[in-house]
Amino acid sequence: MSKFLKYFLAVIAGSMVSAFFFLMGIVIFVSILASSSSQEVKVADNSILVLDLKGPIVERTSDDPFEQIISELSGQVAPVGLNKILASIKKAKKDDRIKGIYMESGMVMAGYATIEEIRNALIDFRESGKFVHSYAPVYTQSAYYLASAADKIYLNPTGMLDFQGISASYTFYKGTLEKLGIEMQIFKHGEFKSAVEPFILEKLSDAARHQSEVYLNSIWDHVLAKVADSRSLNMEALNQTASQAPVLMEDSLMLASGLIDGFKYKDEVLNELKSLTNTEEKDDLNALNISKYSSVYLPDEKKGLEKNKIAVIYAEGAIDGGSSDGIQSEDLSRTIREARRDSSIKAVVLRINSPGGSGLGSEIIWREVQLTKKIKPVIVSMGDLAASGGYYIACAADSIVAHPTTLTGSIGVFGMIPNTEGLLKKIGVTTDRVKTNQFADFPVLDRPFTADEKQLMQGYIERFYGIFLKRCADGRQTTVEAIDEVGEGRVWSGENALAIDLIDKLGGIDEAIAIAAGMAELENYRLVELPEILTPIEQIMKSMSENASARIGQLFLGEQYQILKTINDLKTAHPVQARMPFDVQLN
Missing domain, CATH: 3.90.226.10 (2-enoyl-CoA Hydratase; Chain A, domain 1)
Structure with a gap:
């Protein structure tokens, strides 16, 4: 017994010593980082x-x-x-x-x-x-x-x-799902709402191909014009060169x-x-x-002395998509709410780079944008993507700024529920259930939907699409019918979107900030970026739990990582999605 206690206490003592040195290592590591970051960067002449x-x-x-x-x-x-x-x-x-x-x-x-x-x-x-x-x-x-x-x-x-020339590649999972014995049960509104197509088709539908051709040609024409202008070349000759x-x-x-x-x-x-x-x-x-x-200050720069502020709030990634690196609706809503309540913040620029995601999450964020707009100016600056749910959270803003090459619109809704009955049969698993009411087990994943269940689900999709249209119509000060004409899930380039009044101006984040300052009647102000950056130790702990697994996945799986990530995110995705079709990759 005494020998057991001796070894037991030795293990406890060793663990405590190891934990102590581990914590000391982190402290020393953070201290080194802090000291190195505080060192002034010298900029030599020339x-x-x-x-x-x-x-x-x-x-x-x-x-x-x-x-x-x-x-x-x-x-x-x-x-x-x-x-x-x-x-x-x-x-x-x-x-x-x-x-x-x-x-x-x-x-x-x-x-x-x-x-x-x-x-x-x-x-x-x-x-x-x-x-x-x-x-x-x-x-x-x-x-x-x-x-x-x-x-x-x-x-x-x-x-x-x-x-x-520009091309876009699309990945389809229908064959993989069939081999696994999984049927994707699809509910959607919108002829162009092709986000579901990778799970039910083996190639693009005619509608999806048409919308892709339109926005790809819009982007390519813009790129040709800009390169031709910068290089003092003829645009038609430049296009001929590209064809060679x-x-x-x-x-x-x-x-x-x-x-x-x-x-x-x-x-x-x-x-x-x-x-x-x-x-x-x-x-x-x-x-x-x-x-x-980036850490260098110029002699005439003011280091955050202005009282009046414009908040730049970043919304990047899928909305409630199940991944740690996307937009969490509750977190983003809290950030917008705090900016609204902060009297020193006179205007908000919401920087969106998102393909959309959860319909419910989009509605939650939209509500905070709408409430904030009533108190102070809210300007949206669109990045590469602000589509579907990304447009949903943008439409309530006072003004929307996008680049000609931004992909936006995709005003539509879909629901996607897997039926895994075939997969379960392949591995010898059967299920049974007892219920008190007709829809007590709805939605269920181990059998196909009944006709009544399909009707219920499609009805919900139609109602949510109606809400989406109303949000956009109110925000853009037009009619539901007008939004529906350019909706139906169709993706537009920023240049296209300007022509159909889905956005207000072409430009970048500086233009959005200038508009915000003008609406707030500010000549002098400072910018604050939200949500606030984590401290070094918080960054380390967050990275260890989240980013490391993603980076390691990318390291070992390469290009296949994004495909597997898309399938995996379906497990935690909200059943009603306002999401852009596919994960579009342009060359």
């Missing part, structure tokens, strides 16, 4: 700002230490926040120590509207007379669109450039096309940058990346 945009761009990022660690371990590039990129470019324009921007963004991972934000910021930066040079061994098409804002575009002599697949062109034809300014190795590009910044060839360039430069 410096350049480096935009290394080879990874995913999200709406905003915190200085998440665990994100950086996971990225280094997995060999992947950590996400960078659009908010930091735009703020750094704007700051660099006024900073006399920054002579130009060097951009390596050949494999940028972002939608066209996000790229448009950065591209416009670079064009504005060049108005200061400073240079923007872009270099990459390989340019994807969206990356080249960003690079086209530069005054010089260089490509590695053996590199590749993709500029051959520049990725396979001979060097002489590539140069003749006007897409690039030359073939150079990186050392040659760096030497050119040294010449532009009066740096000796033997010396290193004075260069700062976004991570460092």
Whole structure:
């Protein structure tokens, strides 16, 4: 017995010591992070700002230490926040120590509207007379669109450039579900509400194909026009060049096309940058990346002294989609409510980048937007996506701003309930039940719906679609009939949406902030980003429980991770969805 107690106490003592050192390690780790972040970043004269945009761009990022660690371990590039990129470019324009921007963004991972934000910021930066040079061994098409804002575009002599028109790929799960013995029972309203098609078809329906062709051509025409303008090219000739697949062109034809300014190795590009910044060839360039430069304050900048504030509230991801990285309706509603009650916040800019999601969650958020609008201006700024539920939470705003390449609309509703009876039979499982009333077990997943149950479900979908139409009609100050004509689940580009009055203006987040300031009659104000960023220790704990599993899944599953994630999210999804069709990926 004494020996048992000795070993038992030893285990307890060892555990306590281990826990102590673990906690001490976290404290030391956080202390190091805090001290390093508090160190002032020095900007030398004749410096350049480096935009290394080879990874995913999200709406905003915190200085998440665990994100950086996971990225280094997995060999992947950590996400960078659009908010930091735009703020750094704007700051660099006024900073006399920054002579130009060097951009390596050949494999940028972002939608066209996000790229448009950065591209416009670079064009504005060049108005200061400073240079923007872009270099990459390989340019994807969206990356080249960003690079086209530069005054010089260089490509590695053996590199590749993709500029051959926009395509969108769609994944269908019907065959997989049939093999598993799962039938998806579909209820929807909207001819174009094709979000259910991956689960019941093997290819696009005619309606889905038509709407895709319309918004893809709208986006492509916009990209052609902007590239042609930046590169001083003829738009029709540029389109002909795209049809010849520049990725396979001979060097002489590539140069003749006007897409690039030359073939150079990186050392040659760096030497050119040294010449532009009066740096000796033997010396290193004075260069700062976004991570460092974002913490730099200019001498004439005010550090949050203005009393009046405009809140920028971020709504990114699927609404109540079951994933930790999306929009949780209760959390976002609380944030909007707190901004409404804060007397120092004079206006709200709701930044939406969402394909939609839960119909109920969308309604919950809509209510807070509507209540806030009665007290202070609410302006919506749309990112890459603000469709279906994303549009639902936007429609009550005073004004809606979107990029020409934003995907929006998709005003429609669907419900999707799996019938797993076939799967259960395959594995030898049977079920039975006893109930007191006809619909006591509704909805049930281990048998097909009865005719009465189908009628009930479809009736609910129709009623919710009517509510959706009413919300949009009231918000846009038009009739339900007018919204229904452009609804039916149809997706529109931002340019299309402006023509049919679903949005008010084309532009980015700066335009939305300017509108908010004007409506609130503010000349001097400061911006606050909400929800508030977590502390470093909170970020670590949150990342350990949420982000790490996602990043590891991406590491081992690659492109298949998103497909499996979509199927897995169905387990916790609300039965009535206001969601954009498919997870559209544009090249």
